[in-house]
Amino acid sequence: MNVLIVYAHPEPKSLNGALKDFAVKRLQAAGHAVQVSDLYAMNWKAALDENDSLDGKAGDRFEPSLDSKRAYQNGRQSEDIAREQEKLRWADTVILQFPLWWFSVPAIMKGWVERVYAYGFAYGVGEHSDKHWGDRYGQGSMAGKRAMLIVTTGGWESHYSPRGINGPIDDILFPIQHGILYYPGFDVLPPYVIYRIGRIDMARYAQITEELGQRLDDLFTTSPIAFRPQNAGAYSIPALTLKDDIAPALSGFAAHVA
Structure with a gap:
C-alpha cells in the first residue's frame, strides 16, 4: 500500500522527528511504499494568495475559491x-503528524491544507440538489482512502479528558478529523495521541514506539471513526441538520458520530 506522511515539526531531533523516522521504517519494513511531505524541510509556503495560480488573480481582486477553481481546472496551479495533490492521489492512506499547538495544527500544516485542498480537487465537487448536497462528508475525491492523526501534546491526558480543563481530545480534534479529513471523503481512523511529551524517558519512549508500531501494523484493518455520512439519509437537505429521529438526545460534535 502507499502511505503519505504529512509532517509538521521544525526540529528533526525532536520526539516528533524520531517518531516520523520510526513510522517510515516500520511501514517500509511491512512492505508499504512511503512518501513524506516534511513541511518545514520543504520550506512550505503557508499563505494562500493569488500567487498560487500561475495566472495570478482572475479579476480586479483575489477571490480564493474562484481563483483556486480556475487554476485547478486549467492546470495552472503553482507547482x-x-x-x-499528486501525492494525495497516489496515497492509499494519509497520516498527518504534528504537535498540538494552541489547540490545532501548526500554521504551516493549516497552510498546506488551505493551498492543496483546491476547489474542484477536495471541495466543490458533486451535484447539489434536494437529495444530494455535494460529494463531501463520506464522499468526495478522497473516498476509499484512509487517514490518521499522530499528535503530540505537552498536557496531561487528564487535561484532555471529558471533564478536563482543555476539553475532550475528541472535541479538539473534531475539526481536523471530521472537517479536514472526513469532508473530502477519507475514512478516518482513531488518532494516536501522545501526552506529556516533556516527561518522556527511554522506558516511556519504548512504550510509545510499541503502541505506535501496532497502530501502523493495523493501519489497513482498524475500524474508522463512525462519522455520519451527509447524503445517506441522516441529514435534512439542504439545511444539513440531523433529522429529529437521529440521536435526539445529542447535540454538538458527538451527534455526528453514529
Whole structure:
C-alpha cells in the first residue's frame, strides 16, 4: 500500500522527528511504499494568495475559491500545490503528524491544507440538489482512502479528558478529523495521541514506539471513526441538520458520530 506522511515539526531531533523516522521504517519494513511531505524541510509556503495560480488573480481582486477553481481546472496551479495533490492521489492512506499547538495544527500544516485542498480537487465537487448536497462528508475525491492523526501534546491526558480543563481530545480534534479529513471523503481512523511529551524517558519512549508500531501494523484493518455520512439519509437537505429521529438526545460534535 502507499502511505503519505504529512509532517509538521521544525526540529528533526525532536520526539516528533524520531517518531516520523520510526513510522517510515516500520511501514517500509511491512512492505508499504512511503512518501513524506516534511513541511518545514520543504520550506512550505503557508499563505494562500493569488500567487498560487500561475495566472495570478482572475479579476480586479483575489477571490480564493474562484481563483483556486480556475487554476485547478486549467492546470495552472503553482507547482508545489500540484505536486502535493499528486501525492494525495497516489496515497492509499494519509497520516498527518504534528504537535498540538494552541489547540490545532501548526500554521504551516493549516497552510498546506488551505493551498492543496483546491476547489474542484477536495471541495466543490458533486451535484447539489434536494437529495444530494455535494460529494463531501463520506464522499468526495478522497473516498476509499484512509487517514490518521499522530499528535503530540505537552498536557496531561487528564487535561484532555471529558471533564478536563482543555476539553475532550475528541472535541479538539473534531475539526481536523471530521472537517479536514472526513469532508473530502477519507475514512478516518482513531488518532494516536501522545501526552506529556516533556516527561518522556527511554522506558516511556519504548512504550510509545510499541503502541505506535501496532497502530501502523493495523493501519489497513482498524475500524474508522463512525462519522455520519451527509447524503445517506441522516441529514435534512439542504439545511444539513440531523433529522429529529437521529440521536435526539445529542447535540454538538458527538451527534455526528453514529
